[in-house]
Amino acid sequence: MTAHQQTEHQQPHHESVHHIGSLFTYALIFGALLIGTGLTVWAAFQNIEVGGISLNAPIALIIATVKATLVVLYFMHVKDSSRLTKITVISGVFWLGILLTLTMTDFLTRAWH
Amino acid sequence: MSTAVTDVVVTETHVMPEEHYLNADHSLKSWLLTQDHKRIAILYMLTITFFFFVGGIMASLVRLELLTPAGDLLESDTYNKAFTMHGVMMIFFFLIPSVPATLGNFLIPMMIGAKDLAFPKINLLSWYIFVVGACFGLAAMITGGVDTGWTFYAPLSTTYSNTNVILTAVGILIAGFASIFTGLNFIVTIHKMRAPGQTWFRLPLFVWAHYAASIIMVLGTPVIAITLILVALERGFHIGIFDPRLGGDPILFQHMFWFYSHPAVYIMILPGMGVISEVVTTFSHKRIFGYKAIAFSSVAIAVFGFLVWAHHMFIAGISMYAALIFSLISFLVAIPSAIKVFNWSATLYKGSVRWNTPMLYAFGFIGLFTIGGLTGLFLAALGLDVHLTETYFIVAHFHYVMVGGMVLAYLCGIHHWWPKMTGRLYPELPAKLSALLVFVGFNLTFMPQFILGYLGMPRRYHSYPPEWQVLNVLSTAGASILAIGFLLPMLYLVWSLKYGQVAGPNPWESTGLEWETSSPPPSHNFHETPVVTSEPYNYGEKEGEV
Amino acid sequence: MATRTDPEVHDVGAHGHHAGDEGHHPRHLHHFDTMDQQKDASGLGMWVFLIQEVMFFGGLFCAYLVYRNRFFPAFGAASATLSIELGTFNTVVLIGSSLTMALAVNAAQRGLVKRLMGFIIATMILGTVFLGVKVVEYSQKFEKREIPGQNFCFEPQGGGRCAGVSEAQEKETIPDLLKRYMTGGLGHPPGEPSDSALAHGAASIPGETVTTPEGHSSGEEGPPPLPGGSERQRSMPGSEIYFSLYFAMTGMHALHMIIGMGLMLWLLYNAHKGMYSAAYYTPIENFGLYWHFVDIVWIYLFPLLYLINRHGGH
Incomplete structure (x- = not known):
């Protein structure tokens, strides 16, 4: 948390110069989230193993994290x-x-x- | 250091300002619905003073019971309830809100040059939430108390105890949200409400300390909230999360509990350290030594504080490898704490030290906190901890930090900013006497407990072998002196509200924005938004040059 | 610190210094210098609140992680009782509500109040559908006695359905069950005598000799017997912890959604009153953040609770 002081000096502008997301982006992200949901269900039924170690849980978590990141970046506008x-x-x-x-x-x- | 022991004496005659936040409106409604951070601070102060004395009564019961080796005053069940309610009241309803919710609330907006906290309504809401939570705690106490210790260890709390665990847990849970909202408000205020020119490195160290403590409040408190919800659910509905009969792991409870409750120690001490930084520099009349080191050490304590919680669990059956890691990191926390102590000491060097009451408390803090901190290192050492944990050594250790540290810092801050809050000076002589009584009484109470703990006296029992009676009598005697030391300020501070000398805006010749407005301040703190042009603690160049 | 005006420092602090620039907006609170500062502060406040929420759910995820490692077979078996169809459907519904919420914020940014209200209503409808499905799922758990507590029973080897579910019990409605649950009589289906001393685990203190349904007696040393029927003792080890976590996590998530629905009603009312415009829509934006956060929690809950070991591996 100690990096804040630099942050605000370099960015004297305010957040309210607001980026209005395009409807197309929202639709795209929605589509990606739906695909992610389908993918995670499909992956759960596959027995994914490498060297005797099941990779199902890591894969499920990676997909969930990608989905969550998309929501954070685009729906929650963190990207901008x-x-x-x-x-x-x-x-x-x-x-x-x-x-x-x-x-x-x-x-x-x-x-x- | 100056050789003569001198005080700041206010010789000028001042008059009270015509309009200030206290006389803006006198109706009860104007207090209960106020959004002025200064008034909310006063509301908090009254509330936590009440809980301090409730907790104090419980402490008296504990010390009275331990006057004699036999468990004759309190039954063991009652004794368990007494020390539990002492811990719950003192920690959750006094220490956690103590400096942040009163002094922090009052001073942070003024120190950064703002009209108020960022979210005044949430600030008021947090006080109401706190009161509701505290009422639950009180109700639990009145209707039979709780006997699990303030730690609520499962499965004692979830299965075995026959006392008001759910009610108390809900009370703490609710009060926890008050703490979260206070922390949230501080973080946003410090980021977004600073006056023009008030950069991060021009902030008073009090503000840095509160920023660090707020990080803990926001990130730690929700974990204990959910943990207590699970305890309440497990107890009320017999679901299985921690119950070993269902395969649950009580040590998981301890992990989740201490994830908050260890950093919570720093919620309690960091704001106190902020107070000491302000007071030491004011009464040395000298720029603080190592400003950035103190500022960053606060943040370092907040971060490291989250990495050491399992040192409370060395004998609970955690993995020895994990214990090794936690022990090692625990030693690291000592570094930023030591940085602060060294810097305060260095600030005194060649300063013109004045011995007003806040400075006496600050000296007390530095000494007692150092003892408390160093004995913490004993307990961080894996091998020694096995011998000392769950004995009076640990009781003495955390009282040195919590009472010798935080309560002294709280009293220190209250005296230091009393003229700002009320417009009047406290009377110096009884105040010094009470500071002395607190210091002597405190050491007499807890120094014997170090020895008792080292001899192996376990905590949380109402009886003990007769050979330990002398030390216990000393401890109880010290507690009575301490009690007088705590009661005296109640008398002379209230007295000073009417009869105290009018202080004027800056009785201590201190720097800092809060001293540049009138005492008591106007409702919006400043008549016009201040512009800050120099670093804090600029004592050398006060007149003229920048 | 000096307080005289110095032109060089004007842009250094967090305060904007041009209070008069945009005129006085009715929603501008007095303690902020500018609307921009007010908006920034609210946004940061919301984010700080959300990281608090992360830690709140984090405690549950921590417990989940520990027990999933310890009782993986039971977690897999118990997870298999959940309906993937309903879970997937609900995930899609919630993602859809996130989309409508994002569109509501978008409409607010453009000052299109009618559209804003439409999307809030759409979000509320989707939220209601989600909660409705949740009710169906919960009631299935109640019927199968897969709820933690004294009446708990989970024996996947015994055909997936617990023995001893009496006919009287099958006819019970959810409110009946809840009532029995709250009064501590859940271990004792209708028709059987209820023993309140046993029903409350807390009431059986060590030292008191109590008799379990099987007839064992616990003396001074042992822990008090697990309250509840013999099926609870026979249930797969760890399965009850799974269901406890399932209800705690989805319950806490649902609670957040219910609070969100309440907040949306309030936003709708304010939007109807004409409070929001392109110049002021902070509450909409911040609520959007909250709603998306609730969506993210579900994005993790879905695979963690519904999709454990569905392929039947080890």
């Missing part, structure tokens, strides 16, 4: 937002990462379980 907004979004994801990873350092390395 200030750096501060982008940093805010990233910090949210980063902190969720802290919670999940550091918790899993315990659950995945327990010798006694």
